[in-house]
Amino acid sequence: MITLGSQGKNTFLEDVNVKSGANVLECYQCGKCVGTCPVSQYMDFPPREIMQMIKLGLRNECYMANSHWFCLTCSACSGRCPREIDIPAVMEAVRHLAIDENYINDSKKVREIRKFHEIFLDMIKRYGRNYELRMMAEFNIRTRNLFKDMHLAPKALLKGKIPLGVKPLKSAKAIKRMFAIAEKLEKNK
């Protein structure tokens, strides 16, 4: 059971609205987003329910849900939302807030998704571009799933699908600096 009314002002709603630029209060729970979302069946709470949870001020529950990690930012839902709510922006806002406030959903799937993105960013930071083979390898190592997709690898490599090297940027330094400034901006927000 959830007890409402004791926590005072719904600051979570405000945080999400400010960060996303959307107004979650406009959601009238029609569910069109849920039927649209390709991954709603994998989410702990599909978009419509996330909206309601934000309205109820359930900060922890939202942060710990896997929904915002599963959101692919495909914008299918927002394209159909009758109230024109930018749902992916709301998902992103929840995700960024959760990251900022150090809430960590430690389920295997979320860990993997998060790892993937971290490694990807790391690639860019290091090479300025994505190094696909290295990334896949690192992903498998870091998620302790060494043989994932290994059956695809020989074929893909053979067909030249995945190149064996990457040409790093000339101005790799510029990219590193960019990362540093962006990270600082992130902290000063």
Add this chain to the structure above:
Amino acid sequence: MARVGVFVCFCGANIADYVDVPQVVEEVKRIREVKFATEYKYMCSDPGQGMIRDAIVQHKLTSIVVAACSPRMHEKTFRKALSDAGMNPYLLEVANIREHSSWVHQKDKKAATSKAMDLCRMAVAKSIANEQLHEISVPVTKRALVIGGGIAGIQAALDIADARIPVVLVERSPSIGGKMAQLDETFPTLDCAQCILTPKMVDVASHPYIELIPYSEVIELQGFVGNYKVKIRKKASYVNFKTCTGCGACWQKCPVKVPNEYNMGIDKRKAIYTPFPQAVPNKPVIDAEHCTMLLKGKCGICAKVCEKGSIDYTMQDEIIEREIGAVVVATGYDMWDPAPYEEYGVGRFKDIITSLEFERMVSANGPTNGVPVRPSDGKVPKNVVFIKCVGSRDEAKGIEYCSKICCMYTTKHTILLHHKVHDSHAYVFYMDIRAAGKGYEEFVKKAQVDTGTTYLRGRVSKIYRKGDKLMVRGEDAQIGQVVEVEADLVVLATAVSAPKDNPELARMLGISYDKYGYLSEAHPKLRPVETAKAGIFLAGCTQAPKDIPETVSQASACAAKVCGLFAGDTMKKDPMVSTISNEYCSGCQNCVKVCPYGAIVTDEVPIGYGSKELRTVAKINEGVCQGCGSCVAICRSTAITLAGFTDPQIINEIVSI
């Protein structure tokens, strides 16, 4: 010298909490002309008004200022108090210290108080220049115009005519009846629309006080309440209605087939046609856009077969003029086009139809003999999905508002489907079931139980094809699961929208319309059938979506308003109108051009006293003038005065702060 009385209201705490009322009273007392000033808790209450009455007599006041709420609120109330004390009511001025001060400067009592003082000073200054004014009375033409012959127009026309007031009913299409003539059975009682409507249509045609002008449109309205002049364009029908007997020989033989609007294009009609068998008048018209005789001079069959010689290919549009005193606008509604719902495959999938198409299919006199069929293959559907709120409550793709009738007609459709196809199953995707009306919830409950319809709470997300089925996908929010229904036919409860040409009509009539195109009532709660323009009333869906019971109530209310307006031989009118002084008028006629009501005409007067030579001046018809003041500001000779808003009054306000 003027003797002004000032009454400052506390409005309970509304003013008193944010404006120092006693200080305001002290301040106004310092004004030379103010002979009496006081404060009171509620000026609009009986004792408050009593104070005004007493002070007028006791202090021999010559004008009154009430500092209280907006004049739009209680000006009338206080004017009446002045009248009751034997004073001319137009010697009143209201200083709006609530809406314009206490409510909007709640954080700064000092500033609010000082502003209230200024507002009082301005009102006092203006009131000193006020003059005695008297209501104007104008003669009325006791004939009403009804525009639109749907159930709203029909009902209004009949009610007015029954009071023995002549009515001119103008209908755009060849027959009256409107959308109701297209319906099968109607909620919440399931009586057949035709059975209850057609007798009324016949009554209209035969009523001695109704002049029915079908296939026509109003093109111009001039004048003012009680004294309008209307121009009507009667479209050429190419059939002489006086001699035509409605035998039908012509349309049986006509070789040209055209999609039938009455049946939502599901079948065809001829180029010469009556819209439906029970049409009133039951005389055909030739559709000039499709008749090959009129287009290319080839055919002429209908003229050959008509025994009465009623066909006349040379007929022209005709302009008719009528003098009338009041107008009822009843132009109904349009169905919203669901094309923006691309995710439903609207326009690509034949087996998605609209509610009105469904209505035609299940109608006994419909194009499919009363049985719903799939447009793609003509098969009778088993699984039918009804989707509600299509275009309604959807600011992204459609319209923000709730269309009000679709919840109920969809319920009705599940019953009709069940009646016509016994082994069918209905699925309804809904967001809410809005069944607020007499007997409505009961109707919904009975339908749900009797038909076993599956209700799914959620907006449909997508429709796609699988074989010859349509897969309808949406969330059922009750169980929090995405569901797919395999449908043979999908019916969209498309939104009700305002008639496309309402804005144009509104401009022509000089009334206003809202952002959706619905015509605006004067007040949403207390004057729901009047418009802001005196003598023009609204009935039916042209004002907002509504069902038949509500439409008919509104139409009857319009009739009562018209009858009330025509109760005397003359009408009273606000005296805030303009007058022109002959001495100053140079005859430039600038004012004639700007008057939006055509109230200013030219006149000839002698150049000087006793002189025989004449010169041109402008003259205002006070019956027509609405008091906008355009002419006053444009006149370079300052010849025009607008009572209630004279230059001295306004200048006094300006300089008195």
Add this chain to the structure above:
Amino acid sequence: METEVKDQLVSIEKPQLIAPPNWEPVIMGILCNWCSYAGSDLTGTSRIQYPPNIRIIRVPCSSRVDPWFLIKSLQTTADGVLVSGCHPGDCHYISGNYYARRRFLVTKKLLNFVGFHEDRIQFSWVSAAEGPKFAKVVNKVTEDIKKLGPLHLYKKENFEK
């Protein structure tokens, strides 16, 4: 705080004018009865707060506004004028606001020509439903005029005993 008077015309007439401390501008608001006046009422009913500098005069239609009113206001009591009427197409009197708008532009040009800053006279469209918008407009006009500084040193109190 001392604000210098910037308007040419006035500085010619009263070259030594200096703003008093805590000076607050007076703004004359001339509003049409059907839209903007009703809109300003709605601002009140909705308790939306705005600066207290505006003094509102009600006229039937913005087309009633004589250029003379603007000139007189600036000459005698006001530091700025706001004229507000119905949106185009919504005029209660069909086309009044259209004339008003045209006349207003001419007047503004004239006043501009003789030296008044163009921000001293402003025009807006506020409908009866736009309570928040009215507050916004007043905020903006007040801010603009505050920037420009005062036109008068003292107010004429014509009607004092």
Add this chain to the structure above:
Amino acid sequence: MKKLTYFPGCSAHGTSEEFDSTLKLVLKTLDVELEDIPDWNCCGATSAHVMTENLAYALPMRNLVLAEKLENTTMGIACASCYQRMKVTKVHMDENPELAKRINTTVVEEGTYQGKVDVKSMLQYAYEDIGLDIIKSKVTKPLNGLKVACYYGCLLTRPKNITKFDSPEYPVSMDQICEALGATATEFDYKTECCGASFSISNTEVVENLSGQILAMAKESGAHAIVVACPLCQSNLDMRQPDIEKKQGIKYDIPIFYFTQLMALAFGYPIDQLKFPKHIVPVEGALANIGKVEPVPEKVKKPIKAVEAESEVK
């Protein structure tokens, strides 16, 4: 000779090399010269915005700023994911100069963002800037007989207010290009359903499920092949197809072409230049339909039966 600034994207030299190289063939025929953005960097793809807001803008912005140094007014992007990141950044920066200024502080050496360069996907460029008529005029080997389902995925036309191109629900630009090449585009209702996109590596279960549905619907529509304009879509539908088939127990055998491969084919380039061997699902079966004539369907569907007007007369 038209000139166009080109952003190849990271996959152009890897997973989607066949897109890159056939695009170049096609543009040669169409008389368009590509100018690479010098020293471009990764746009951040689906990851940057997942983790951090500022980087998500900063990475594309560097490319936009670099692109402004070239003279062309339009930048063409092959990968749909890059395209979307770049376009989102451009639109947001243009709409919000404050934000642009803030993000610009991360792009130190390259210069100031001015918003001079328009961003288009290669599909949009082909459709809008080149046009169907010119494409048609270059066809030497029409693809008659080949039925294709055009799959746009989520990134090419969405969100509508950002891309301002075609429809987010039922786009037709690629269909029309394919028809201009002589192929038949099928009525395919899953054109813009998501394939699982960035979950390609991290969440294969989802990808297999989503891509599986797309394959099923394409088959249902009667297509011999699917045509795409995005490397992510291509690899999800192609590389994962054998796994999906195994899981569902259905043999699809639907090759996934880049629209540029089909264009090059129709423009008459020899097959060995089109990099078909890179495909996991073999293409030969589908291509064998070219030139075949469609048999007439057995039953012509009857239109709805309407009561004639005559019978209404009483």
